[in-house]
Amino acid sequence: MxxxxxxxxxxxxxxxxxxxxxxxxxxxxxxxxxxxxxxxxxxxxxxxxxxxxxxxxxxxxxxxxxxxxxxxxxxxxxxxxxxxxxxxxxxxxxxxxxxxxxxxxxxxxxxxxxxxxxxxxxxxxxxxxxxxxxxxxxxxxxxxxxxxxxxxxxxxxxxxxxxxxxxxxxVSLESLLLVAIIFFWTPPHFWALALYRADDYARAGVPMLPVTAGANETRRQILLYTLFLVPLAFSPVLLGYAGIAYGVVSAVTGLGMVWLAISVYRTRTGEAAVKAARRLFGFSILYLFLLFATLLVEAFIPGI
Incomplete structure (x- = not known):
């Protein structure tokens, strides 16, 4: 201010x-x-x-x-x-x-x-x-x-x-796991936005990663965080905190996240790069929503 x-x-x-x-x-x-x-x-x-x-x-x-x-x-x-x-x-x-x-x-x-x-x-x-x-x-x-x-x-x-x-x-381990999923989801979600809004952040003097480290390093970080996030998001199944439905949703949408993160990493120039970042940003919202929506449904319908 x-x-x-x-x-x-x-x-x-x-x-x-x-x-x-x-x-x-x-x-x-x-x-x-x-x-x-x-x-x-x-x-x-x-x-x-x-x-x-x-x-x-x-x-x-x-x-x-x-x-x-x-x-x-x-x-x-x-x-x-x-x-x-x-x-x-x-x-x-x-x-x-x-x-x-x-x-x-x-x-x-x-x-x-x-x-x-x-x-x-x-x-x-x-x-x-x-x-x-x-x-x-x-x-x-x-x-x-x-x-x-x-x-x-x-x-x-x-x-x-x-x-x-x-x-x-x-506070329990399960609640901390929910926190961890959102925490590791946040960087690839916002860095995808920052990739196609980098000029805005640079003009305002906000040191977002694409401004300070460049777009290619941001793409690498997005991919690394996504590769960590997806197994983490699947871990409630392995720990017994979530059921089969969550496991299926987490696996399928997780593959989508990885695929889109790879697309962002590989597509580095022109309008195609902007579109790749926009797709990842949009899908990441759906990804988190589906994970938590499935956990919500499983709370009311155990065993699905």
Missing amino acids: NESTTATDMAGGMASPGDYIALLKPRVMSLVVFTALVGLVRAPDHVHPVIAFTAILCIAVGAGAAGALNMWWDADIDAIMSRTRRRPIPSGRVTPREALAFGLTLSGFSVVVLGLLVNVLSAALLAFTIFFYVVIYTMWLKRSTPQNIVIGGAAGAFPPMVAWAAASGS
């Missing part, structure tokens, strides 16, 4: 409810809610539906709060990047101060309510998740290291563990 935000503050916002919803990063929030729901239902202890709803609501609000605080801090670079310049703050519809107050209020609400109505462990984990995303990733890593996505990806991986703790009052 820099001095340019002061002018925006003085100008005042013309915000609509939709602008405040946009501050919550609803697409990211939907992924957080979905993975948290899987963590909740896979936990060994069943909770009352009202408590379960409260936990998911607080996790969703906490994720949205982190998104708002991320947009507050990144308003200067969001104004430069074509992908983000229409967001509420750089477009002038919401002032930075309004976004900051909104994010802090929702953060406090989500953590306090989760702690009072569910349990302290889940509230502490949610508070740490918000802190990690806003302070460790947004304020520090994002602008200082090309490993920003690798380390910062932990924040997006924590929600299943938070929900697991909300249901059981503890």
Whole structure:
């Protein structure tokens, strides 16, 4: 964040409810809610539906709060990047101060309510998740290291563990495995995006891997992370945490991930390279969704 935000503050916002919803990063929030729901239902202890709803609501609000605080801090670079310049703050519809107050209020609400109505462990984990995303990733890593996505990806991986703790009052190996799958999925997912948005990141001064190490090294890292991710994602079957259906889905979609990562690695020039990166980015979303959707179905229909 820099001095340019002061002018925006003085100008005042013309915000609509939709602008405040946009501050919550609803697409990211939907992924957080979905993975948290899987963590909740896979936990060994069943909770009352009202408590379960409260936990998911607080996790969703906490994720949205982190998104708002991320947009507050990144308003200067969001104004430069074509992908983000229409967001509420750089477009002038919401002032930075309004976004900051909104994010802090929702953060406090989500953590306090989760702690009072569910349990302290889940509230502490949610508070740490918000802190990690806003302070460790947004304020520090994002602008200082090309490993920003690798380390910062932990924040997006924590929600299943938070929900697991909300249901059981503890953290287990299975919940950590869910975290690990999302954590190792994040670099190939975002680096695929960064490959065809590298000019945007370079213009904003964000040291994403394609900017600092070049596209070819990024392609190599995408392939390496994918080759580690796919066996990791299959491991719940080997450890007895998932059934046959998950094993089939994980194997088939994992092969798709590897094939697309190889395509990105081998296709290095022209529009074909852009298309390869776009295909991997799009498929990676489907891949993670199918993995967690199958775990969700297996929780309700054991033995499939």
